[in-house]
Amino acid sequence: MFDHHQPAEQAILVHITFPQEHAREDLDELQMLVASAGVVAAAVITGPRQTADARLFVGSGKAQEIAAAVQQYAADVIIFNHTLSPAQTRNLERLCQCKVIDRTTLILDIFAQRARSFEGKLQVELAQLKHLASRLIRGFDNERQKGGIGLRGPGETALETDRRLLRDRISMLMQRLEKVSKQRETCRKARQRAEVPVVSLVGYTNAGKSTLFNQLTQSDVYAADQLFATLDPTLRQIRFPDFGALIFADTVGFIRHLPHDLVAAFKSTLQETREADLQLHVIDISDARVEDNIAQVQHVLHEIEADELPQLKVFNKIDRTEQQARIEYDEYGVPQAVYISAQAGVGLELLRQAIVTRLSDRFVAMQVQLPPDALNWRAKLHEAGCVRQEHFDEQGNCLLQIQLSVALWERLNKQSQTLLQSCVLTG
Known part of the structure; x- marks a missing residue:
């Protein structure tokens, strides 16, 4: 038998310590995220910095250290425990000759692996495309104008085409999610009616x-x-x-x-x-x-x-x-x-x-006795989903054990005084 098992990706983890509270991340959490993504951490590179470098996020010396680690461990990916700009990602990939992803991309990848339902998959794809839309870049060779018969005039660049396709896909996903959201809202309202x-x-x-x-x-x-x-x-x-x-x-x-x-x-x-x-x-x-x-x-x-x-x-x-x-x-x-x-x-x-x-304090339980001429309220209480037990006595009275929210009880009584007049509260 052939072993078709794919070896796990080898990753170089990069964790930089910043003095600013809002920029701090947790190294242990990054290692748990990487393990959850099914990636093996070949090495961890850490270091302090006052602020992020605009070009490489880290200093040039630390970037060279990361590139050397990629070569030493034959790494497949570099994972930063921070949010990188598109330019920083591109510059690091050119320097290290290796795929570079940031914390946000890693989390999105884990979500993509975990999604099982139709709605979950739509949500993950929408989040991934929105993240990708802000980082879509093309090289010079791909920026040639498209043209030809039926496409005279300025045309559009390959980058513009990709962006348009992304926008169309995002719009379609949002429409689908809107439908799923309405279905979920219908179910939620049904539960609320049942109190x-x-x-x-x-x-x-x-x-x-x-x-x-x-x-x-x-x-x-x-x-x-x-x-x-x-x-x-x-x-x-x-x-x-x-x-x-x-x-x-x-x-x-x-x-x-x-x-x-x-x-x-x-x-x-x-x-x-x-x-x-x-x-x-x-x-x-x-x-x-x-x-x-x-x-x-x-x-x-x-x-x-x-x-x-x-x-x-x-x-x-x-x-x-x-x-x-x-x-x-x-x-x-x-x-x-x-x-x-x-x-x-x-x-x-x-x-x-x-x-x-x-x-x-938000729900009350009580026993209600409805005479035979007030059984229309039995149907209303059943419709509200608040009847726990019921039985009829020899006189035809309906004995109900109910539980409902205080708000529903007040609302039912506001609709008509019949319930209060017909009910004998025995508990």
Whole structure:
């Protein structure tokens, strides 16, 4: 048998330390990104700089060091842990005679590998093309004018043709995504009509969101110890014994300096986060950068206008620390944080308890007795999706156990006083 396995690409990683806070990146995170992309780090080149060089990003001496490493390790690609301009990328490729990519391109490549759904693939391609559009260049030989029969006049350059084709493709992708977004919005409105609370899992990538999602919903969403293991959003409806129906939404993990093209492309996906009734902010408590990761997630939530929603912090992976499973409350007795281990299944019951407590102020559970002449309200309550149990007594009364949001209960009562007059609240 022939071995058709393709050898992994060999990469030279470049990490430059800048004094400015906004320009800093994390070397450990770069190595995790590279591993997640299936690339082997042959060497890591680091160094300090006050500011980026306009021509090569690094100094000429450091650029020569990178070029020598490419030759020494027969590297296939140079990966910078920073954002490079098109000119810097081009100059480095000419000097090192090797493909050069930056942090944004690396993240886009990982997203391209992870996308499984139709929508996810469209989103990734749109983000990649938007990124490419700003760096499209042609050499002098390709700048000749096109002409000929039927194409008299100035014509257009090959570069202009490529840009036009890119614009056309981007426009087509945006139209397709708009259709998919409308379908997703229809499903979202149906869930809102049913008044089923949505709990969205957010957090830094590799914090354990998918593992926790699987534990809570008894699902088999792909989970792995790598960055961006989950890309496409997954929703599951389950029932909590003391509460009723809940929808859990697992979303893509965040990362520091998440490319803006990705945020824009995944706007409809991130809408699940924006319109949740409760956010579970899953945090890897064993990570040395835990505080920075929390800040980065809050920054992305602010970018997508989802930072004002009710949030419950879930400190995960306590099995790697000396922490114990527990709930932390604020001064009013409201759960603010839960310490668990999703992998080991420790503290999950405490988490369920905290979720129910946080949602209880927005949802009410009660028993309703409808007489035979008010059964039209039985249909309305079923249509709203808030009936948990029902049975009829010997007199023909309908006994319903319902759970619904406070807002829906007030809205139903505003429509008519019949419900209040017909109902006997027994719980």
